[in-house]
Amino acid sequence: MNNPDFVRQASSFNASRRSGASLWQALHIDPPLLIGVCLLGAFGLFVLNSATGGDQAVIRRQGIVMVVGLIVMCAVAQFNVHFFRRWAPPIYGAGIALLILVLFIGAEVNGAKSWIDLPGLPRFQPSEIMKFVVPVLLAWYLASRPLPPKFKHLFWSAVMIVIPAGLIVLQNDTGTAIMVFMSGVFVVLLAGIRWRIVFAGLFVGLLGSPAWYLFLAQAHQKNRILTFLDPYRDPTGAGYNIIQSQIAIGSGGIYGKGYGNGAQSHLDFIPESHTDFILAVLAEEFGLLGVLFLIGLYLFVLLRGFAIAYAARDLFGRLLAGSITLTFFLYVFINMAMVSGLVPVIGLPLPLISRGGTSIVTLFIGFGLLMSIQTHDRQKFP
């Protein structure tokens, strides 16, 4: 199943820095990814410091979350990714069970009943973990089947994606449901699903969206779409966030107003300036150059993710790495696009920059998996 040729090929990717690689390899750390992630986190703390007006309590907490995330990342990286492959079905089953459990005993935060809050344990969201559980399961399922996947396999894949996504929708957390759904879809896309099926799906989705809008969409969802199309239909209400955020971004110009000088954010015109809308703070204070710098950092991490996916030793690793990388990209893109008014507002944070807790640790789990895929020695595996 795993031929030596491939091993040599993959190893040659790292040939240029073979001498230093062995230590990192032993530690199961991927230096480029680590550097990229650390730069992003540091830049995030820097921006957050301005966004919160130098609220040291928030900064310290965010720093602690970052450190915890790094530790979790390293810990995850110690597991050979095939451990997860082997245990994929039980892990998935447990995840689904937790999602069902949440529906009954879940704690509600910000309108989403998605938290498990057991005494003695840190509060966490099972739905967050599903962003990895679903691609792990699908990678496990599709990697052992001939590619491109046959229709039957696609059907079961769809079932595996829709069950958790549906449960998360029931928790009233559409944003996470979309991400979980897409994390699975990315595996299927990378597994070589035929384009005609993809286009057929897009076509059906396109045709179905008016029906969705007319019959299924909830009032607040319709409102978000209308606001996206014309923020000025309710400039002080629904459109306020996006208008103020565009003003902040636009007024930043090329060079920005300077660190700590963002009038829009410091005078509280930008709502959620610590969390979902932190890009507006960054864009106002650092201008287009600052945003390009951030995009550059993200691109660096993404490219490393692509490289890991490309060089992965087996199909499972490839699919999983590709899906994690693309999910990360989707996060980045949706947030940046919604804050700048390119897509409707969907409540997602800007990865590693926005203030957060579980969501940040979850990201680090993803990086840990990427590192695991990259660093676990191929030879050890049978």
Add this chain to the structure above:
Amino acid sequence: MTGKWQLKDHEAEKQLFTRRLAVAAVIVALLFSALIVKLFDLQVVQYEYFSARSDGNRLHSQYVPPARGLIFDSQGELLADNQPIFNLTIVKEQVEDLDSTLAFLATLIRLSDDDIAQFQNRLNRNRVPFSSVTLRYLLSEEEKARVAVNSHQLAGVAIESQFVRSYPLGSLTAHSVGYVSEINRAEMNALTDAQKENYGGTYHMGKSGVERTYEALLHGTVGYEIVEKNNRGQIMRRLDRTDPVAGKNLTLHLNAKLQMAAEQALGDFRGAVVAIEPATGGILAMVSKPGFDPNLFVTGISNKDYSVLVNDVVNTPLFDRSTNPYPPGSTVKPFIGLAGLQSGTIDYEFTIQDPGYFRLPGVSYRWGDYTLRTAIGGGHGETDLQKAIYQSCDTFFYDLGHRLGIDSIHGFLSQFGFGDNFALDVGYARTGVLPSRDWKRESRGEPWYPGDTINSSIGQGYMWATPLQLATATAILANRGAVVQPRMLKAVDGVPFEPLNNDPKPEIFADDADYWRYIHEAMTMVVHRPFSDEFRDYGTAYESIAMQDRAMPYLMAGKSGTAQVVGISQEILSSEDIIVSDLNKDHGLFVSFAPAMHPEIDPKISVAVFVENGEHGSSVAGPIAKQVIDTYLLEILRLDFGAADLEAAGAIVTQLDE
């Protein structure tokens, strides 16, 4: 199951994956490009627009209202001050739900329906969008604290400090100094654009009295500042400022101490006292009683308080008695007498034999002598002008008036300001009526009858004069013809001020300057001529003034008047809790100046007293005038009159004619 065991082509699968990964990378690149295009559009293409929007968000140009000029009395006592108060204001545009915000506020502070109604009124006026509108004035410390604690739930609500007018003497200056209150819609619409600009940030303007007359001086010039506000409208920084120019401080001729003395002298009576400095025309005191608390109007008088003031139809506290006309009665006699001398109609030797009534030739109607109504028949006997004045002989003046004719009377008296407003800065004062043939034809459409002249010559009939006019005419008399025009304002920012006079009045010349002495003597006799063996040969006010104070260090010239109540409105008559007989009582008047007949000291004060339903001029209004003059000459000016001079002058007054 066959598919599962189908042989996998790893190389092909890897190539497939790699192709898909490449496609994904391309899509990622495309999406990032789209994002960068969007950001470029916002940050480069539309930079100017958003930059302006950002500044518009945070930068607000706002007015800095000038401090209103203070008003002082002639001694430097504050009559109108500015006091800081705290108001609850609302920016309507920043409030999400006005009704629920108001309901919530009502749980925090005292908020009456009246407050809300007035607030709605203010909202409906012309106003700049996003400007704050006052909901409640005068927050207490506790209310301020409650609002502050809940400020996070009160977007658009703020506590603003403001300087507002305060009148330390309260009702004492309500009519003369007047008051400011909120600019109403009509007043706002009457302003020119430049004036509107100058009233930006100012909510009050003078509504009556000096406050209104000198609004332009008191208001000052508006300033501006550019402030940075956060999204709750709180001011974070002040960036630029053009200071306002404060209004001018005004010093009035008014003397608070004299004003107070006049108010006290009136006692429980309704009425008015006007005191003028004959040398300048400066109004030393101008009291209308009852007054009202002008401070109530400053922050918006409540409907309840206002209806109390308006519905008091008997006391009519809002009605300024000092500048509204009444029949002057016998107080005009010295002027008519002077007219007789000046026209040559009579001389010092001229006498009549008074039977107690007057009849026009060929007319059977008898004009009775009002002053003798209660006496036991008979007239004043042989009467010359002086006697006619100090005994207030109506018959003499009927006769004199008939001889003079209305044209002469009108021509002569108009020089003293009757029928005209001589005041330079009391524009709101009424002119009263100095009747003439033209006047009657125009206003009544009737010709002038000889009987009208008879009534006019004792200050009845069509003749009406305000206490201010009487005080002015008396001052001119005291000045021996030097016309002075009454004025409130003495100095502006400490610099003596001469009010604009578009229509200066000429001095009054008598053919013989001795006429003035003669009239002064007659009026001094009114007060000082004592009882003698001669029947009724004493001044009408002797008993109530000079006899009460035998140690008077100065002589006072005066003339009493009693005016019939001309008609009481049905509204008052039908009201239940009023003793109508009291309202039918005559009005008492007294005009006076002092010191009189002093060889060295010119008259320092002229006073007109009007006592509504006071019944008698001499016994009721006279002592009030005396008290005011005493206060001015003895307590404020502290004049030393010299005993010898007083005795000499007194001898003239008391000597018997024959």
